[in-house]
Amino acid sequence: MSPLVSRSRIGREFFEDLYARFEDPWQFADSAHEHDKYAHTLAALAALDGKRFERGLEVGCSIGVLTKQLADLCDQLVGIDVSDRALARSRERLRDQPRVSLARMSLPEEMPPGPWDLVVCSEVLYYFDEAAFGLALERLRTALGDGATVLAVHWRPATSTYPRSTPCRRTARLWSAQPTARTCSRRTSC
Numbered sequence: 001m002s003p004l005v006s007r008s009r010i011g012r013e014f015f016e017d018l019y020a021r022f023e024d025p026w027q028f029a030d031s032a033h034e035h036d037k038y039a040h041t042l043a044a045l046a047a048l049d050g051k052r053f054e055r056g057l058e059v060g061c062s063i064g065v066l067t068k069q070l071a072d073l074c075d076q077l078v079g080i081d082v083s084d085r086a087l088a089r090s091r092e093r094l095r096d097q098p099r100v101s102l103a104r105m106s107l108p109e110e111m112p113p114g115p116w117d118l119v120v121c122s123e124v125l126y127y128f129d130e131a132a133f134g135l136a137l138e139r140l141r142t143a144l145g146d147g148a149t150v151l152a153v154h155w156r157p158a159t160s161t162y163p164r165s166t167p168c169r170r171t172a173r174l175w176s177a178q179p180t181a182r183t184c185s186r187r188t189s190c
Helices: 012-021 032-046 065-071 084-093 130-142 168-176
Strands: 053-059 074-081 100-104 116-122 144-153
Touching (some): 053 065, 074 084, 084 100
Parallel strands (some): 053 116, 116 144
């Protein structure tokens, strides 16, 4: 098991600066790796027998690439991100998606009201320091509706770049503590 690494939380200024310098900092729109990751993400949701979600929440929606794909699975989808610049790009990408709303929020301090029957946290939880991570998971957990599905996607190898290098196990434990939530765990190469 990798040692728990805890560093200072990465804040809004980091992301605003990043999106000021790069249109698509992680190449979400063009990267084969990202497209493969999205395919695995959507396959995990499809494995739920074609379930349609009434209310979905995507934490860290960035420029809206995954958001646009999740919109097809939800009657209502809310994407939140800390960066105004990222959200401006996301709004442009999602202008033809009337069931999607976007908001600048910084979880765990800010969160749209639940209940949610789908929560997607794709590669965002490792940006939190220990205190923010625990509070974010608790706030999300208490906002889940009955039978909710939670999908947390993480970069699994240890890293010295982000505050939390190993959020996976603790995330799964906290989700599974919600008796009516559906969790799935799958390791992939992406």
